[in-house]
Amino acid sequence: MENLVQEAIQNVNLQAIMPSLVLCVFGMVLLMVSVFSKRGSTTHVAWLSIVALVVTGFVSLSGWNNPQAGFAGSVLLDNFATFFSMICLVAAGLTILMSDDYLRREGFPVSEYYPLILFTTAGAMWMASGTDLMTIFLGLEVLSVSLYVLAGFFRTQTRSNEAGLKYFFLGAFSTGFLLYGVALLYAVTGTTKIDGIAAYVQANPASAMNTMFIAGGLLLLVGFLFKIAAAPFHMWTPDVYQGAPTPITAFMSAGPKAAAFAALMRVTIVGLEGLQSELTALFWVLAVLTMTVGNFIALSQKDLKRMLAYSSISHAGYAMVGLVAWNEIGLSAILFYMLVYTFMNMGAFAVLILIGKKGEDNLTLDGIAGLGYKKPILGVVLTIFLFSLMGLPPTAGFIGKFYIFSGAIKAGYIWLAVLGVLNSAVSLYYYLRVMVQMYFKDPEEDFSWVTINVPTAISIIISVVGVLYLGIVPGSVIQLAKLAGF
Amino acid sequence: MADYLLSIMTFFPLLGILVLLFLPRDNGGLLKGFTLAVSLITFAISLPLAFDNVFTTSGGMHYREFYQWINIGDFFQMNYNLGVDGISLWLVMLTTFIVPITVLSTWNAVDKNIKGFMAMLLLLETGMLGAFVSLDLFLFYIFWELMLIPMYFLIGIWGGQNRIYAAVKFFIYTAVGSLLMLVAIIFVYYFAVQSGAPMNGFGIQELYKLDLPYNAQFWLFLAFGFSFAIKVPMFPLHTWLPDAHTEAPTAGSVILAAVLLKMGTYGYVRFAMPLFPEALPTFIPFLAFLSVVGIIYGSLVAMMQDDIKKLVAYSSVAHLGFVMLGVFSLNLQGLAGGMIQMINHGISTGALFLIVGFLYERRHTRLITEFGGVATKMPIFATIFMIVTFSSIGLPGTNGFVGEFLALMGAFQSSLRWYAVFATTGVILAAVYMLWVYQRVMFGKVTNPKNENLKDLSVREIIIMLPLLLFIFWIGIFPNTFFSKMNPAMEQMLIQMGANPVAVVEPATSETHAPAHSATPATQADGHK
């Protein structure tokens, strides 16, 4: 007993959870700060949150090429986790930057908002570094619970309430599936550690054919597929994205999704390797279904946030192609794609935030008619993001898609790649429609309410630079993704 | 300078955009003048290419530039790999030549958001030049897609009534093809990687040497061919073209016709055919059939159009049918005919679009029935229109003839003989629709009072047309200027396509009129003075 405790303490290795620890500590401190702040003043909390994120970023860099395992192997801060952590941190940073002014405009200058984002991020990082289903579950829940609150943050707005509630109910529901899956896996293998599961399957190959094992594995995946909004578990996405505060929508589409991908990848590639043939078939179907559903429904959307929600579903579908490929290129491509998607999607949302009126009823296709003439710079920037979302060179979106489909093609999934590119051809239509409104229609309004504030501008600039940098000289980042992949 | 010539040439317009952005947006003259200067300087930069005699002796790539761009070990490797040979040389020249002309043509035509327009034109030029000089498939693809964006805006913002439909259709239609090509590009790459062949990123020269199994070639050719066929456009993938042309502003139509469509045919010559030579024979009958259908179909449909611009657009379908037929005949004459016909089409159809633009600027309509008797009011215009019309018809002595004749000659010497017979009827039909429209627009009495006050061409407009007229005759009378630099490259290309550049057999005796040639490119090249 003595020895066991000793061992457990030795196994702790705080360095492995240091990034999320730092972030959580910052989050709690800031929660206190906001409690004692004057009501309505949030800016200082926002900037402090940025500081927190930057510090966390430096801390998590310590794990690069220096894997830290901790807590008896239930946490592993490796390159993979670090890369995803960075994505989440970037997403959180951009979210915070675009939030400050937005909260004031919408009449909710409540500074608890920022600590919540920090907690979400911490949860996301946990998910990325978890190697035990328990840790992953914890990370997932920390992330989710904070996000439920954030999605329903505008508590006087029915729309926001509805988004929060829908997210909450469906999220909790999917958690049930996830947990049941974990339980079944546990029942078969007697462990919740990912490598433990893999080792068990390796030792008992027959168990991979075990009904309970398969059911457990698949139910576990349902939980993650829900988070990444893969069809048919995507249906919450449009409603929640539309109803949630816009920065939160942006954040949800990037950070938590990336984290969910991280966990999904860790679980499938390491833990469920024995089910590879079944899972690739499953992902093949789901990837196609997801991108098709997302793209097709987006075609008839008028509300921009909702359209981007469907677009985000389809992008999840593209990213899943990397999982189907199940090779080094495809898997590292998911990392790269998530980073790219963070920049391009959050950039697009940042522009939308700038051009929205209070209540954001004007964020429809008709509402941005002639934007390109009245606000040329915003128009150009939004155009760049849209081109990136379409996957056109020389933007990051193109490299991302190229990278993902390279993996699939190298693994021999030509038809998947073909369906993928045909899907992006369909997607062109709704992205182009935005540009049609911006440039080909005469302005009906003068957009005089649009004022550029510094933090949002910074977030847009970062996104643009990211999109172009990753589009034109992506080499270094792809190298990193390669190192971070399995 | 010479070491970086292609880069400088390609990116100079982009540099111009950067400066352009800081010019005052209200000063239209300054913006246009500046753009004109930029495009002229680009032309000047490209001029040394046209005078370089290295192309007459060697069919390989020249002005090479090579830098590693993205190198991810066993993942993939992309290089900044530029070069120009006799095949791309004249297309590059055509591009740099036509852009200043289009800039001039916008002088009075564009008054809305001039800065944006000029920026788009220059961006387009960079895209086009880049696509022509890229030797790396990946790089080519980037430039290829880059061209879509400015063209989309040119049509969508500065276009006519139905511009949105046309722009979106243009964009998506072309993108569908190119996305499939992207899949094929990636596939070729990984196939090469797995086969262990020596590679240089996506460098086509190394990929040419690849020995793909027939089955793979079949599908890959299909993907590449489909993409390029949309761009050409070949029947039945052409319907984006009339819409795009009709709605685009004059400058857009000119560039679209003169250069963008050439991307498709160039793509066949540079990529689809030499990369997949074994699949080529399977597809040639089919593609040649579509080319011939395109010629006849395009002509017949053009004949019945009531909108001049649409007529010219459909005539493009027919003209490019000749290009494709020539190229598919897989011999030197046919290829040369196809290549020169690309240039010709750029010049003649470009000129026709300018002409339609002149009419449109004056009357704001392009309906044939609105005109009639214009020749009495605009005699200079009538003369120029006449010359261009006959160039388009392919009158001997003008450029159109040399191209059509060689293309047909090549086809007659290949297995496409019967296709060629039907294609030759296009010669008749071209005369029918062009002369008919000329008659209805220019001849007769002025019956529409709105035509009473038409002004003849201004000095600027004449200056726009003169260089085009010059080349109409130059190519018609001294095409060797162009052929001498194309021949060596075409011979190499044909060998790469698995065809014997000498179409039929060796000359029986050295006494024959033509100097004796052997099949090897080296000695062939020497034969050219």
Place this chain on the structure above:
Amino acid sequence: MITVNHYMLLSAILFSIGTFGVLTRKNAIVIFMCIEVMLNSVNLTFIAVSRHVGNMDGQIFVFFVMTVAAAEAAVGLALMIAFFRNSDSIDVDDFNMLKW
């Protein structure tokens, strides 16, 4: 003799009941309780299996699940109250502003 299989079966039944409840009930609170049933059925499995295989992981997991469920309950009820304040209803049929 009650084996682990019986526990598994029971938990599966409970899980199904919870799921069925989520699908059929209209009252948000009831739905939430159904979700709790699902979670607790999972807990049951964990404990039974833990006992069966003889390690503590399952039991530890249950603690986490319970904690998380509590947190969710707090957040969920808060959201419901917020919604109720705005629309005097916690019927899920009224969560229908966002669609299509």
Place this chain on the structure above:
Amino acid sequence: MYSNLWLIPFFPLVGAIFNGLFGKKIKNEAAIGGIATGLMFLSFLVATQNLFKLIGDTEKVHELVMASWINVGNFQLNWEFLLDPLSAVMIMVVTGVGTLIHLYSIGYMHGEEGYYRFFSYMNLFAFAMLMLVLGGNALVMFIGWEGVGLCSYLLIGYYYEKKSASTAANKAFIVNRVGDFGFLCGLLTLFWALADKGVWTLNFVKIAESGHLLESGGLLITVVTLCFFLGATGKSAQIPLFTWLPDAMEGPTPVSALIHAATMVTAGVYMIARMNGLFAMAPATMMTIAIVGGLTAFFAATIGLAQNDIKRVLAYSTVSQLGYMFLAMGVGAFSAGIFHLMTHAFFKACLFLGSGSVIHGLHHAYHHAHLHDDPQDMRNMGGLRKKMPITFITFLVSTIAISGIPLFSGFFSKDEILWWSFGSTRGHWMLWVLGAAAAGMTAFYMFRLVFMTFFGEQKTAARAKDHIPESPFTITIPLMVLGFFAVVGGYIGVPKILGGVNRFDAFLAPVFEQAQHLNEIHAHGTHATEYTLMAISVAIAIVGIFTAWVMYIKNPELPGQFVAKFASAHKVIFNKWYIDELYDFLFVNPCKKIGTFLWRGIDVKIVDGVVNGCAWVVKGIGTGLRYTQSGYLYNYAVAMVIGAVVIVGYFIF
């Protein structure tokens, strides 16, 4: 030695460019016309010099390479000229008749708007025609071939404000293009066929040398020559492509004289003569040519019987005479055909110019009297011989020549053709019958023309009839020169049987002899037969003239009765056998219908319909899927459960 050959086409080109660019500024008609005519004359001088040089030369075939044109691999094409007796004859005709007609035009076109344009086009035409006849390879010839088509188009459409003129111009060019299609096919097939044997050339001399590589009488050579012949029917207005020529009379009269009588329309004949080696090897083609030529001669003559427009009569007469030349080519009488080409150039040019003079006079008179009668309608003429004596005499002389009355040029050439068509190894008596019948009809309608125009009472409206002047000397001088040649032009080719030496035949022999010899083409038969045939044809001509005299001088009401009696036949002939209507029905209207159908039916509905349909379907599916997103929580949950169940179920079972 013949290095100044290039000057011959060069001079007119200079004139064309000069007048085209600066003519508008010059405004001085004399200067414009003088430059154009002067340059033509210079060209004529050079041509004459070369002709005499050639006559004195023992080597009869000379090539002059100017520059390379198209070099692609084995296909090496030059800008090159070829001077041999055949092209020498042609350049003489073109420059000689051309110069005269230019001169004529100075006066005739006086006061026309676009005077400079006219001369520029005329010079351009001369240039193209000279390129055609001097071209040393088929492609240079083709430049001229299409070039003359272009000029013909431009000149027919000279009065472009007139709808009928521009339509006729289009028709001329397009029908010619149909022929050019044949030419191109022939050319390309020939090139391929020779290249297949290792000879990469389009050079005429080389083609002639290598013709033997092809199988004589084989399918290939037949196809090649038939294609070429299709080209010739277009340019030379033979069946089936003759319909454009009568419409081409919309052009100014000098144009009709130069292009549509003397030179351009004979290009087809020239082309066949140029490639006689190939044609001689294809008996089937030769037979086709002979039949087509004979039929054209016959049918065009029938149409000529009933026309009232003076120029149209001449136009059909031209078609008919061209038929003769083709008949000659078809039976292997190459030099006779070229001979007829030359004499025809003289008398037909003279006839056209004469008619022009008449029209000019009447136009002047109507203009003076402010009348709008048609100055080309013969029913408005009559009795003009007194008003326009020079015109009358030259016209009459030429009419006699065309009718084939002995001692006039037409007799010698026509008779030789008729003799060959009967006696040649490639001939047949039925061909002779066609020719002779056409000759009779020619004599009839030509004299009908003369009688209606120059004899009888003056039917011109009273107000105008006293104002008809004789034409000025720039018009009458060419008439007299041409009239002179219409009489004497035949004497260089008097057949041996009539005691001549037939210098013309001898001069051309180097061009044709080999082919005729190789393919055993020669006329055979006794002198008695030849004399008999000659007599019969002369008799037929005289009968024709006599009939015309009876019907239009002696008994002027007879034609009316005649027409009344054979109303339906007359109607058919008067309406040109309804050929135009037939072509409209067969080709033009279907083409338009197909075009419209392809556009509205196929292109918009089907091809584009599929494209838009795809978009529509995708969007429809999207809209449909959209409604799965009902907004109800439990629906979403159901979807999740179904998804999970399906996934798990699929992999478990």
